Amino acid sequence: MKDWPLWEVFIRSQHGLAHKHVGSVHAPDAALALKNARDVYTRRNEGVSIWVVPSAAITASAPDDKAALFEPAQDKIYRHPTFFPVPEEVKHM
Amino acid sequence: MYAQMVDTGASRLRSREEMDADEQAFQARIDDGQKIEAQDWMPEGYRRTLVRQISQHAHSEIVGMLPEGNWITRAPSLKRKAILLAKVQDEAGHGLYLYSAAETLGVSREQLVDDLHTGRAKYSSIFNYPTLTWADIGAIGWLVDGAAIMNQIPLCRCSYGPYSRAMVRVCKEESFHQRQGYDLLLALCRGSEEQKAMAQDALERWWWPALMMFGPPDADSVHSAQSQAWKIKLLSNDELRQKFVDQTVPQAEYLGLRVPDADLRWNTERGHYDFGAIDWSEFHAVLKGNGPCNRERLQARREAWAEGEWVRAAALAYADKHAAAERHSQAA
Numbered sequence: 410m411k412d413w414p415l416w417e418v419f420i421r422s423q424h425g426l427a428h429k430h431v432g433s434v435h436a437p438d439a440a441l442a443l444k445n446a447r448d449v450y451t452r453r454n455e456g457v458s459i460w461v462v463p464s465a466a467i468t469a470s471a472p473d474d475k476a477a478l479f480e481p482a483q484d485k486i487y488r489h490p491t492f493f494p495v496p497e498e499v500k501h502m
Numbered sequence: 503m504y505a506q507m508v509d510t511g512a513s514r515l516r517s518r519e520e521m522d523a524d525e526q527a528f529q530a531r532i533d534d535g536q537k538i539e540a541q542d543w544m545p546e547g548y549r550r551t552l553v554r555q556i557s558q559h560a561h562s563e564i565v566g567m568l569p570e571g572n573w574i575t576r577a578p579s580l581k582r583k584a585i586l587l588a589k590v591q592d593e594a595g596h597g598l599y600l601y602s603a604a605e606t607l608g609v610s611r612e613q614l615v616d617d618l619h620t621g622r623a624k625y626s627s628i629f630n631y632p633t634l635t636w637a638d639i640g641a642i643g644w645l646v647d648g649a650a651i652m653n654q655i656p657l658c659r660c661s662y663g664p665y666s667r668a669m670v671r672v673c674k675e676e677s678f679h680q681r682q683g684y685d686l687l688l689a690l691c692r693g694s695e696e697q698k699a700m701a702q703d704a705l706e707r708w709w710w711p712a713l714m715m716f717g718p719p720d721a722d723s724v725h726s727a728q729s730q731a732w733k734i735k736l737l738s739n740d741e742l743r744q745k746f747v748d749q750t751v752p753q754a755e756y757l758g759l760r761v762p763d764a765d766l767r768w769n770t771e772r773g774h775y776d777f778g779a780i781d782w783s784e785f786h787a788v789l790k791g792n793g794p795c796n797r798e799r800l801q802a803r804r805e806a807w808a809e810g811e812w813v814r815a816a817a818l819a820y821a822d823k824h825a826a827a828e829r830h831s832q833a834a
Contacts, residue, residue: 411612411818412610412611412612413814413817413818415605431671432599432602432667432668432671433602433605434598434602435611437814437817437818437820437821438817438820438821438824438825441817441821448591448595449595449598449599450595452588452591452592452595452675453675469541471541472539472541472542472543
């Protein structure tokens with residue numbers, strides 16, 4: 410028999426925080442994926458909310474595109490506040 | 503360890519000059535302490551070795567439920583039963599984290615399970631020993647999980663991202679396993695003479711198999727050298743074993759139990775315990791399938807898988823039927 414499909418599991422650890430990827434589970438459908446994720450990834454109060462997403466539905470950037478995607482940001486240091494010196498006299502900004 | 507004598511496919515460690523450009527870049531990333539992720543290029547040997555190591559580790563967690571499961575219905579109190587249930591459930595969870603990590607390397611769950619059931623894949627030698635008394639549950643938590651922690655803490659820093667993240671989760675939970683085992687033995691050792699004798703008997707049976715878990719000396723092994731270069735093995739088997747002995751002997755003394763080794767003594771010069779020779783013929787026999795429980799363990803796994811077949815099929819049929827009905831109603 411073929412494997413049950415794979416689902417990626419995301420958990421919100423506390424109210425106010427974003428869901429974070431924690432791992433994956435196999436399940437035949439979304440309802441069972443949620444149940445399995447609950448059993449496998451939240452046995453010690455790890456979360457207040459779970460998302461499950463079919464792994465096949467995720468589009469990921471390719472490692473080979475890393476330079477094209479992310480290098481352009483590296484030389485734009487003026488995008489960070491620390492680029493701008495604040496005069497001593499101006500205390501808080 | 504939970505993964506013992508993992509074959510890397512290497513016949514010798516190659517120098518940087520002998521590697522092609524991709525391999526050199528890969529090794530440079532590892533030397534630099536970067537994590538390798540599933541989509542990254544990796545040498546085929548690295549991928550295959552990790553599949554072997556992670557799946558062996560996963561199988562050990564799954565088969566490891568069997569010796570302990572033996573005592574769930576026989577735990578002496580509701581408290582101990584609830585603790586043991588939680589621990590065994592954790593082992594299932596650890597197996598699942600690890601199977602998921604192995605699957606990121608392009609191998610299917612079905613294939614992994616099949617490799618275990620046909621005997622192509624190994625699991626740790628330690629789970630082929632029987633749990634004869636309740637004290638064995640304590641000895642497993644204290645010694646077997648204690649030895650596992652020794653190995654798994656450094657693996658949290660291993661080079662493969664999904665494996666290292668799984669190890670972090672496992673280590674967070676493993677400490678409970680060791681402590682509940684020690685606590686169980688402490689209760690027995692503070693109990694009647696009979697209970698203390700039971701704890702002593704368990705230590706005598708589990709001590710040497712626990713030391714064997716780390717695997718034979720591998721300081722000169724080419725596989726070990728390759729795995730260390732790839733940072734999927736961080737310390738040699740003997741280093742880990744020594745750490746384990748140094749940590750565990752004082753704990754045995756506190757329990758008032760005698761470690762079954764006439765050669766065991768503190769070496770002031772080395773700052774470590776010296777200990778007796780290990781009978782590696784027993785280890786190799788167990789690995790070959792001739793331990794006390796090898797056949798029983800594999801048979802239990804195969805039966806559980808076969809008897810669960812209709813559940814897996816039914817759940818999938820149900821999911822398919824509902825997905826079809828939804829498509830139909832959307833079309834209408």
